[in-house]
Amino acid sequence: MAGRRARAGAVRARVLIRPKAGILDPQGGAVARALPALGFEGVHEVHVGRMIELEVDDPSTVGAMCERLLANPLVEDYEIELLG
Amino acid sequence: MAGRRARAGAVRARVLIRPKAGILDPQGGAVARALPALGFEGVHEVHVGRMIELEVDDPSTVGAMCERLLANPLVEDYEIELLG
Amino acid sequence: MRIGVVRFPGSCDHRDTIAAASAVGEAVELWHADRDLRGADAVIIPGGFSYGDYLRAGAIARFAPVMEAVGELAAAGGPVLGICNGFQVLCEAGLLPGALLPNISLRFRCVDVRLEVSNPRSPFLAAVPAGAALRIPAKHSIGRYYAPAGMLRELEERGQVILRYAPGESFNGSVERIAAVSNAAGNVMGMMPHPEHAVRERDGSADGRLIFASLRSAVAATGAGAAAGSGSAR
Amino acid sequence: MSAGGAPALSPEEGLARALALGLSEQEYELLCERHGRPPNLLELAMYSLMWSEHCGYKHSKLLLRTLPSAGPAVVVGPGENAGALDIGGGLVCSLKVESHNHPSAVEPFQGAATGVGGILRDIVALGTRPAAVLDSLRFGLPTSARSRYLLDGAVRGIAHYGNCVGVATVGGELYFEAPYERNCLVNVMAIGLARREELLSSAARGPGNTLLLFGARTGRDGIGGASVLASTTLADEEHAQRPTVQVGDPFAGNKLIDCALALRDAQLLIALQDLGAAGLTSACSEMAAKGGVGLDIDVARVPLREAGMEPFEIMVSESQERMVAVVAPERVGQALAICERYEVEAAAIGSVTDSGCLRIFDSELLLGTLPVRALVDECPLYELRPQPPARPAPAASLATGTEQRCGADPPAQLRSALLALLASPNIASRAPLFEQYDCLVGGRTIRRPAEADAALLALPDGGALALSIDGNGRRVAADPYRGTLEVLLECAANLACVGAEPIGATDNLNFGDPERGEVAWQLCESVRALGDGCRALGVPIVSGNVSLYNESAQGPIHPTPVVGMLGRLERPCAGARIGFAGAGAALALLGPFAPSLRSSELARLRGEEQEGLPELDLAAVVAAQRALRAALAQGRLQSAHDISDGGLAVALAECVLASGLGARIDLRRVLEHLARIGAAECKEGARGLSAAETALFGEGPGGFLVSGEEASLTELAAGAPLMIIGGVGGEALVIEGIGGPGEEGALALEISALRAAYASLAELFT
Ligand SMILES: Nc1ncnc2c1ncn2[C@@H]1O[C@H](COP(=O)(O)OP(=O)(O)O)[C@@H](O)[C@H]1O
Ligand SMILES: [Mg+2]
Helix, strand or coil, X not given: CCCCCCCCCCEEEEEEEEECCCCCCHHHHHHHHHHXXXXXXXXXXXXXXXXXXXXXXXXXXXHHHHXXXXXXXXXXXXXXXXXX | CCCCCCCCCCEEXXXXXXXXXXXXXXXXXXXXXXXXXXXXXXXXXXXXXXXXXXXXXXXXXXXXXXXXXXXXXXXXXXXXXXXX | CEEEEEECCCECCHHHHHHHHXXXXXXXXXXXXXXXXXXXXXXXXXXXXXXXXXXXXXXXXXXXXXXXXXXXXXXXCCCEEEECHHHHHHHHCCCCCCEEECCCCCCCEXXXXXXXXXXXCCHHHCCCXXXXXXXXXXXXXXXXXXXXXXXXXXXXXXXXXXXXXXXXXXXXXXXXXXXXXXXXXXXXXXXXXXXXXXXXXXXXXXXXXXXXXXXXXXXXXXXXXXXXXXXXXX | CCCCCCCCCCHHHHHHXXXXXXXXXXXXXXXXXXXXXXCXXXXXXXXXXXXXXXXXCCCCHHHHCCCCCCCCCEEECECECCEEEECCCCEEEEEEEEECHHHHHHXXXXXXXXXXXXXXXXXXXXXXXXXXXXXXXXXXXXXXXXXXXXXXXXXXXXXXXXXXXXXXXXXXXXXXXXXXXXXXXXXXXXXXXXXXXXXXXXXXXXXXXXXXXXXXXXXXXXXXXXHHHXXXXXXXXXXXXXXXXXXXXXXXXXXXXXXXXXXXXXXXXXXXXXXXXXXXXXXXHHHHHHHCCEEEEEHHHCCECCCCCCHHHHHHCCCCCEEEEEECHXXXXXXXXXXXXXXXXXXXXXXXXXXXXXXXXXXXXXXXXEEHHHHHHCCCCCCCCCCXXXXXCCCCCHHHHHHHXXXXXXXXXXXXXXXXXXXXXXXXXXXXXXXCCCCCCCCCEEECECCECCEEEXXXXXXXXXXXXXXXXXXXXXXXXXXXXXXXXXXXXXHHCCCCEEEEEEEEEECXXXXXXXXXXXXXXXXXXXXXXXXXXXXXXXXXXXXXXCXXXXXXXXXXXXXXXXXXXXXXXXXXXXXXXXXXXXXXXXXXXXXXXXXXXXXXXXXXXXXXXXXXXXXXXHHHHHHHHHHHHCCCCCEEEECCCCHHHHHHHHHHHHHCCCEEEEHHHHHHHHHHCCXXXXXXXXXXXXXXXXXXXXXXXXXEEEEXXXXXXHHCCCCCCEEEEEEECCCEEEEECCCCCCCCCCEEEEXXXXXXXXXXXXXXXX
């Protein structure tokens, strides 16, 4: 999707969803352990989250989509980027 | 992690990983079908990918990390953002 | 007693759950797209991968039309049991507190687990003899129960923690070894292990039968309330 | 332009394209002749797939015809999407094994996942509901990072698909051998159940009927996959094949299965066929060929996932989770309604004709006309040119080799050999693998993996089905004929250990390049053994698959015939478990077990030359299996386990570990028994470490370790040789009478030591 143009009238949006601070992130931990084993030193604080990319006619609705479906506010934080 | 400062000498990097164009994205499809059912109309082209955030001492190594571990180049594209 | 077993696209264990529930009542399938509970006195949301577990386990299923009716039954005090994916759906739907996160091993695991009774007064354990431990299979990749510290304290205080994995058996990394929780009223319970796979001698353990047998008393305890649609059964 | 809209090809251009698509010059000429004119591009693309090794079985069809495929229980034999057997009570059981080797070597997760999806749709195409999956896996040595990656990916892929689609994975097998390093094997077997009258055929019938495509949309998945991925040697540069990776969607698979079976229940299906390799091309060709009809297909009506797909792409796409059915035109509306209920997209894409041709249209425009007979029946078949290898010079005698190493302390030698075997990746506990699979869904599982030698599934009538899948490429490499017989006998032995008699089998022939003389010889020997062995066992082969060209720059894989067997038993036997039932039971060795260290796992661990396999007495082994089944059925046994990789000592340790109960045996009695039955390498008077090693770690078919009350064991001696060798109890595995220096020496291994060694695979799945 990167670099692509959205369809006429629509806006490209990106939602980044990450585990809330303080909640164990085993996926991040697994990556953090695997990297040095492959010879990549000097990596700290790895976190794995989700990215959802969509094209929306009305970008003001993305926040509501996140609250209702895309993220679970109990365990996840989200961030919306509008890419135009 | 957003808004946070990286540790001294390290750079915050974000890797966005998405299904390659043309490769089936069952997750994106499921979300795309769910949204209208919740009353969110006017959403097109939903894709679900992963986001990996890390702090690295040497940002030039992130590309190699993606190739070797973070992404599966057979079915995924990745994009690296350095956040300073 | 009529037990409704919900079937979503991607449900897997609904047939086994219907078979197990048939031993204690009349079990009927509830189709996700229908708002109708077909007169069920109790509802079970079975295991499987509703909507492929895509996005988050249970996230999409909670919006199915049938879930509105399940929510009404729960609000009226009727018994609702979520097993595995059903537990995930109930958490996502806000009918149960907390969330289920990927196992710490990040792998699916299918093994028998021993369970300790944490709240013997739960109607879902009415048939379990005092002091008994249960052996029931668990099989999932997203079963690590999580609740923030404050919520957890409340759950413990109010007796909402119903079952725990025996020490050393919490392979998914659940906080406080929690295997099953209920809502505050006690009439909605979610559990990760699968009682429907432990109902016959040939299954290696028949302890799961106790959970289904308990449904009868759970309905008896709350049935009138459910029929009357009276908000809370507390 | 011979056929409307598709570009015609000049003869030179046609030949060049044909060569690029994997056809030979002769094949191209034959094709032009059979087609009646040079094919256009679309037609050529379709021919190249149907005439590929994968679809056309060019190098194996003649051989496969020699396999026994008939029998009283056979309801559907080879030729359909899967075979099916009558299992009594009005029920049939379908079975089939498939390989997804090359896709898994390129992308193990998706390769294995789509392998599961594919075999399940073969089972569904027969109108049977999938009931169980088994997997057979081969990788390079786990010391290689690539092998560990492939293993992990394939196991995750099988778990992902199988668990999510909701079919129990109840068994399988796993070996690590260097020749699979760059060409792993991922074979998946499935079975399905239905009432006999519910069975469906894939034969398209009734001109005027509608062709209904349902399931996932068609994208550019696996374009060229059938010819490129399945029939050419993997290039070192796997990356060149990127765009052909197919992604499995088990959620869509789950809905598709339910939808197809709901269509079956509504009696709407005149024919049903899955879309696998070569997509619509192969599915439509086969449906038309089986029904003796033609089909008109309109690519414009195929629901697409991507814009701008070429007609040829639509016809060869390998997008997963699709099936095609023949439905009477007046019932199409009803079929579409069922599809909608299951949230499965469906479209009428064509119709049955009496033209005898596949005609491909883009709306009104005719793009190609292909005679079905030319596509399916006229693919050239090749005789193999087998070339037995020059026999390798006999290696140094094993006995000498071990004696040199033995030093002065036989118990310590044997102890370390046993622990090394238990920890060997080919023997160690598979629990870290199979616990990743849901073995319970469906509610039929009576014996989970590792509880017994075969999986057991309950049937509604109180009986049970037994399932096993086996293969040992290294031993087949050592002697393709005997090795393949051993594979069959191992499968049947596993069934016998749960008391079940085999009623049918499916096989997957994983071999290298059949145009090499030695590979051709391996294939011929192996198929000859399959035929002989199946006849001796009275087992028909009702389905199977062939996977050739499993090679890398390092050469061909071990020849790896994999056999899946189905057994039926009237009622599950209490004693049908590996683990002992209680202390105090007697322990006996049953059967004509003639162990040898030749080509054994111990020889492999020691890096010794593989030098053939010991002789085997087929009739005696079959008789022993019969005796074991009878003993189990009579309730005389408390446990049963066949002696396989790692020999008697490993089998014994497995019984101990499965139950947590110790055991004590007297090796002198074992040697006496072996001498009595004439085991060549344990001749009377054999003494010392080498005899002990052969008795404890030697391998060969026909041996079972059973426990029970002493009286009921000794009574059962009829039918097969039997010797009480010890008893169950204690906290350790004790082997007395080891001989050699320190004649009175005994070997004692704590259960905890056995357990620690046996857990070695856990580290591969962290
Ligand atoms: N090794 C074999 N032994 C017996 N039957 C086989 C073997 N290989 C293939 N067959 C049969 O040949 C037919 C074609 O196989 P295949 O092309 O793999 O089917 P599909 O396309 O449905 O996967 C099937 O009926 C299959 O069971
Ligand atoms: Mg098929």
